[in-house]
Amino acid sequence: MAVLNVNGKALNHNADPRTPLLWVLREQLALTGTKYGCGIAQCGACTVHIDGVATRSCQVPVNSVGNRKIVTIEGLATNGTLTKIQKAWVEADVPQCGYCQSGMVMAATALLAAKPKPTDADIDAAMTNICRCGTYQQVREAIHAAAKA
Amino acid sequence: MTIHQTSLRRPSLRRRGFLVSGAAVAGGFSLGFHIPFEDGAAHAQTVKELNAWVVIHPDDKVVIRIARSExxxxxxxxxxxxxxxxxxxxxxxxxxxxxxxxxxxxxxxVWKNFSTGGSRGIRESNQYVREGGAMAREMLIAAAAAQLKAPAAELTASNSVITHKASGKTVTYGAVAAAAAQLEPPRQVKLKDPKDWKIAGKPLKRLDTVDKVTGKQIYGIDFTMPGMLVATVRACPVIGGKLKSFDAAKVAKMPGVKKVVAIDGNAVVVVADTYWNARTALAALPTDWDIGKLGEVSSDTISAMLKEGLDAEQAFVGNKTGDAKAAIAGAVKKVEATYSFPYQHHVTMEPMNATARVTADKCEVWCGTQNGEAALAAASEASGLPVAKCDVFKQLLGGGFGRRGRSDYVRQAVLVAKEMPGTPVKLIWSREEDMTHCQYHPITMAKLTGGLDAQGNLVGLHMRISGQSILASLLPGNLQNGMDPVVFQGLAASGVEAAYGYNVPNLLIDHAMRNPHVTAGFWRGVNTNQNAVYMESFMDELADAAGQDPLAFRLKLLKPKWAAVLKAAADKAGYGKPLPAGHFHGLAQVMGYGSYVAGVAEVAVNPDGQLKIHKITAATNCGHVVNPAQIERQVAGSFAYGLSAALYGEITVKDGAVEQTNFDSYNLMRIDEMPKVETVLVPTGDFWGGVGEPTIAVAAPSVLNAIARATGKRVRDLPLMHHELKKGV
Known part of the structure; x- marks a missing residue:
């Protein structure tokens, strides 16, 4: 048994130490909001925060995490109250299929923590997640709206 | 805001107390796993439907049933x-x-068509779903009349409340729904005039958003149930090749491995406790394939095969007026150009997957599918059980784009589950498997030849398409005397689906079918995509040869509805007016999926040859607008899809196999390259057209035409990433 600090809780798992964090979250801890898209850190669907840094969990062996704090999409809202990013996402009606949106929201949350008033260029640099439905226009709009909220 | 996805009765699930996921139990924690159909099952037992489309609960909750896939x-x-x-x-x-x-x-x-493709969801079911709503309303009013002891004709219904104005009495839908459900439905109902719409036609928010921003939304890949195992597959890397041998003993003792099976003679599957263990074992599994002569096929051999078709004698005629070849031969000026469009991959963000459980007398499947009934048929065929003993429980799709209209992954999941009777097995394809085993956007080339008279009028046009037929690949039974009519999308002589908009006195559009072994399939927008690239690029080349403005040249030839939408896009974009220095406009139009669309791209190419697509103005006449905000999103999204293909999309073949394996070798557009998309809606109210697909087709040609204006370079072969746009190079 190994312990991970996820969303403020100490959670046990028994995965092989080299298993990517993504699959430990999804298959051992039932946190399926973090998505598998490519497995090679290209698409960003698996983005979580590790000590506040947006990180692609498909390329993070679980034994490298130690006791650092992991936050997943499930850990953003507290007692059902959405964060300002999540609220902006709902207000702008951003998701289409929604599959990439956990990663988008996690990346945007980290961006706003680092740069509370991001420019379009900041958004371009930070939001490298792939969306195939093409929600990019609404993603940009929601980030700007959240920055003003 | 709360969002419910309730469900119809699903006895097998209720009986098993489907509350907490197996994975959660394994981890030792109950984490409040979201099961999307748990609370609905309880309601459905007690609440009788008004009709197939509408169920109203005593608490006034209205449950609307949706047959198409989201x-x-x-x-x-x-x-x-x-x-x-x-x-x-x-x-x-x-x-x-x-x-x-x-x-x-x-x-x-009773719910009619379950399939979701061809932008048909709303345009083809609007009549019967509205009738379902209207009939339910009439039944509620009839029940209220009995309860309020007032004539039905004196009652009005609005906002889930029925009012008798004379007496001031009111009753809610929930209070009369049970009584209404006992009544005979009316034989006929009159539908509202769209100008009186209060809910339809409005930019309402989607019903399925909150769970998608909190991680609660369950897709097929997230589905889990007690005792479930997870499998992953490797099919022969060459599509059409066979499995020669594999050595299961080499991986049988690896962590978590439960079983190694061969399916369909062309694939191996490892079943394990988790995906990661299954994947790790599959990577270590020795396999040997029989690919025969397919190994000699490459992109070069496919290209040669298509090139031969450009001038081949035999071709299927899709659209013909007058004598195009004679008119071109006698023309004052002749213009000719050859174009190509490569294989494309759909790249749904959620890789293919399905969960199946097979017993001696039952086969159940949980998956995202664009075609529930085809998935059901696949489950029946693969399990060997009659359809009546099978069912498919649809999950939301993490992208479809045509890929999930096929049921290959459903068949595989059922074949594997059949090997382990009673055990639910979730089959997940790796991204690598997904990238190499698709039904790709077909590969084609086209040679266009046009003749102009002394005044620059187009007197004859011949478009020869050479290349792959989707129907020949997937549905050969639907070919018509060997011809694939779908090849001519956007070029058809007539019809309400995808007709050609130009009046050309002498026209010939024909197709030399050339089918490589790499499977072709329906890819969002399908054949309108390359047909619009060919035709709309060539219209600009003709306009140049005629010394005319491309908009004016087109408007002289276009039929009224096609012309109107192009003009709407051009007007909104300010076509012909001064642009910022270095910016250039390009135009394209097409009719597809019952709608008329046009796009104007505004691009700049800097001295280093770097392309920036600044803005797209896209006009759509889809007849009726059901939700303008969602149409805007579909149109913007269609440009992300179409421009990603134009910039980067290309599947190539080497030694018979697809070369691209993941996003490092198949690049996709990110936010930094996404232009601003302005949507212009010009509905004429006299028909119902689709929205999800048509505008994709104008994405690439409008940008290619703008690039030609900006650089003088005409790009005729996609993707753009292979082309140097720097001047003088």
């Missing part, structure tokens, strides 16, 4: 709007649910 395109919200409009219910009380394909079969297809 994959991001917003069809469930739009269809709910149409039902709610006629039902006159309170939009804030609306929830939705999927009936299952087996229920549709058992009820004599």
């Amino acid at each position: 994959m991001g395109q917003g069809t469930l919200t739009g269809l709910c709007q149409l039902v709610a409009e006629e039902l006159e219910c309170d939009w804030n009380k609306v929830a939705w649910e999927y009936p299952t394909p087996a229920e549709n079969v058992a009820r004599n297809r």
Whole structure:
């Protein structure tokens, strides 16, 4: 048994130490909001925060995490109250299929923590997640709206 | 805001107390796993439907049933709007649910078409879903008349409340729904005039958003149930090749491995406790394949095969007026150009997957699918059980784009589950498997030849398409005397689906079918995509040769509806007016999926040859607008899809196999390259057209035409990434 600090809780798992964090979250801890898209850190669907840094969990062996704090999409809202990013996402009606949106929201949350008033260029640099439905226009709009909220 | 996805009765699930995921139990924690159909099952037992489309609960909750699949395109919200409009219910009380394909079969297809493709969701079901809402409303009014002891004709229904104005009495839908459900439905109902719409036609928010921003939304890949195992597959890397041998013993003792099986003679599957263990073992599994002569096929051999078709004698004629070849031969000026469009991959963000459980007398499947009934048929065929003993429980799709219209992954999941009777098995394809085993956007080339008279009028046009037929690949039974009519999307002589908009006195559009072994399939927008690249690029080349402005040249030839939408896009974009220095406009138009669309691209190419697509102005005449906000999103999204293909999309073949394996070798557009898309809606109200696909087709040609204006370089072969746009190079 190994312990991970996820969303403020100490959670046990028994995965092989080299298993990517993504699959430990999804298959051992039932946190399926973090998505598998490519497995090679290209698409960003698996983005979580590790000590506040947006990180692609498909390329993070679980034994490298130690006791650092992991936050997943499930850990953003507290007692059902959405964060300002999540609220902006709902207000702008951003998701289409929604599959990439956990990663988008996690990346945007980290961006706003680092740069509370991001420019379009900041958004371009930070939001490298792939969306195939093409929600990019609404993603940009929601980030700007959240920055003003 | 709460969002419910309730469901119809699913006895097998209730009996098993489907509350906490197996994975959660394994981890030692109950984490409040979200099971999307748990709370609906309880309701459905006690509440009788008003009809197949509408169930109203005593607490006034309105459950609208949706047969089409939601994959991001917003069809469930739009269809709910149409039902709610006629039902006159309170939009804030609306929830939705999927009936299952087996229920549709058992009820004599009461929900009609379950398939979701061809931008058909709203345009082809609007009539019967609105009638379902209207009939339910009339039944509620009749029940209220009995309860209020007032004539039905004196009652009005609005916002889920029925009012008798004379007496001031009111009753809510929930209070009369049970009585209404006992009544005979009216034989006929009159639908509202769209100008009186209050819910439909409005930019309402989607019904399925909150769970998608909190991680609660369950997709097929997230589905889990007690005792479930996870499998992953490797099919022969060459499509059409066979499995020669594999050495299961080499991986049988690896962590978590439960079983190694061969399926369909062309694939191996490892079943394990988790995906990661299955994947790790599959990577270590020695396999040997028989690919025969297919190994000699490459992109070069495919290209040579298509080139031969450009001038081949035999071709299927798709559209013909007058004598194009004679008119061109006698023309003052002759213009000729050859174009190509490569294989494309759909790249749904959620890789293919399905969960199946097979016993001696039952086969159940949980998956995202664009075609529930085809998935049901696949489950029946693969399990060997009659359809009546099978069912498919549809999950939301993490992208479809045509890929999930096929049921290959469903068949595989059922074949594997059949090897382990009673055990649910979730089959997940790796991204690498997904990238190399698709039904790709077909590969084609086209040679266009046009003749102009002394005044620059187009007197003859011949378009020869050479290349792959989707029907020959997937549905050979649908070929018509060997011809694939779908090849001519956007070029058809007539019809309400995808007709050609130009009046050309002498026209010939024909197709030399050349089918490589790499499977072709329906890819969002399908054949309108390359047909619009060919035709709309060539229209600009003809306009140049005629010394005319491309807009004026087109407007002289276009039929009224096609011309109107192009003009709307051009007007909104300010076509012909001064642009910022270095910016250039390009135009394109097409009719597809019953709608008329046009796009104007505004691009700049800097001295280093770097392309920046600044803005797209896109006009759509889809007849009726059910939700303008969702149409805007579909149109913007269609440009992300179409431009990603134009910039980067290309599947190549080497030694018979697809070379691209993941996003490092198949690049996709990110936010930094996404232009601003302005949507212009110009509905004429006299027909119902689709929205999800048509504008994709104008993405690439409008940008290619703008690039030609900016650089003087005409790009005729996609993707753009292979082309140097720097001047003088």
